[in-house]
Amino acid sequence: MTGDSNQDYNNNENSYLLKKITTINENFSFETLKCCDKPVVFLLDLKSDxxxxxxxxxxxxxxxxxxxxxxxxxxxxxxxxxxxxxxxxxxxxxxxxxxxxxxxxxxxxxxxxxxxxxxxxxxxxxxxxxxxxxxxxxxxxxxxKKLLFDEESSDFKLVIKNDEEDEEEEEEEDEKLPVHKFLLAARSGLFLDLFQNLDQNLNNVQDYSGKSLETLELLISFLYTDEIPITADTDQEFIKEEFEDIVDYYQLNPNIPLLDIFEKCSKK
Known part of the structure; x- marks a missing residue:
């Protein structure tokens, strides 16, 4: 493992300034990018495009x-x-x-x-x-990245059911993630089938995977960028377990080594 702390990396229009802190040996399929005083702790960035x-x-x-x-x-x-x-x-x-x-x-x-x-x-x-x-x-x-969660340009919304129940608090509204159908269809066999067979008048659909909002936000981020941003609040083991099912459920490209990435990341 060799150090390389001088390369800047600009993470979308929010201008998170990241610096590559390590260049991992060639057996690893991602690079780790560390954030400077921003919420992102590191970014898993696939080398293969x-x-x-x-x-x-x-x-x-x-x-x-x-x-x-x-x-x-x-x-x-x-x-x-x-x-x-x-x-x-x-x-x-x-x-x-x-x-x-x-x-x-x-x-x-x-x-x-x-x-x-x-x-x-x-x-x-x-x-x-x-x-x-x-x-x-x-x-x-x-x-x-300019399109990621951009409500103005999106043409569809994924509705994430809020299953948390707290009698003392008012029921929270379901979360809605703005997406672009063509992009999700390009990257996921499930979304391709969904959008090809969906009533074109519908502008949203509930996600039935049963995964957490945090996991689905990471999934959408990955589908748009081939990157997985990990924050200080991310429960990496929990996310890894959820991604094990997501790879199959969403019919992602089988060549993408997502689980290997999480495994190697957790050992760093």
Whole structure:
């Protein structure tokens, strides 16, 4: 284990400043990032980019798309978040100035951060939208953090039943987590089945996994970022036990070593 305390890490628009405190040997599938005077104690950050893999598959399948560019099914909020422009403006520019192949190459970057080898044209198009360094790592992850629990841009809510009963206190309202259907569907087989078969007029659904609000917030955070933020109040053993069932219940990518991560983390 080697120390490396100089690299800054910016955790979304809340501007939690994190510093990487260790570089763990290559047998470990995550990096540990420590927080400076903020609630996050450390962050489990997967080295393998499962997020881009899952979103890349979503682009290929066109699942839950809500609009099209040159007859290619796409997801409006993702296009707007990644390019920083209104969808109509993006669509008009691409259809007037780009070939179908160029649009396909651009969409590959939008959904997976991947630049086609020697694709000078893709970089020119991204430059038009103000993105000058598209090869920089983790741009996709950082963009999706802007959507995490963002009620304004979300198109659905997960209702978390509050089962705590206290006769002396008024009954608390159920918690509602704002989410984006396309993103949850890309990462979870259960959500994909749910949203494909759900009445499109519904804007919320109760979560039946029986897991705690804290665990489900960590799960949603992971689905958006491939990261699991651990705070000083997190009961790591409890969360680990709940995640054992969550991996199967939500039909997550079986290659993601979530349980290994918690096991190795608890030994640090």
């Amino acid at each position: 499962y997020l881009s893999q899952d979103l890349g598959n979503l682009l290929e399948k066109g699942s839950l798309s809500d609009c099209k560019i040159q007859n290619i099914p796409v997801h409006k909020i993702l296009i707007e978040t990644r390019l920083g422009k209104d969808f109509a403006q993006v669509s008009n520019y691409l259809e007037e100035n780009c070939t179908l192949k160029e649009i396909e190459h651009l969409l590959k970057w939008i959904y997976s951060d991947r630049i086609i080898k020697n694709s000078k044209r893709t970089k020119e198009i991204l430059s038009y939208f103000g993105i000058e360094n598209p090869s920089k790592t983790k741009l996709l992850k950082n963009d999706l």
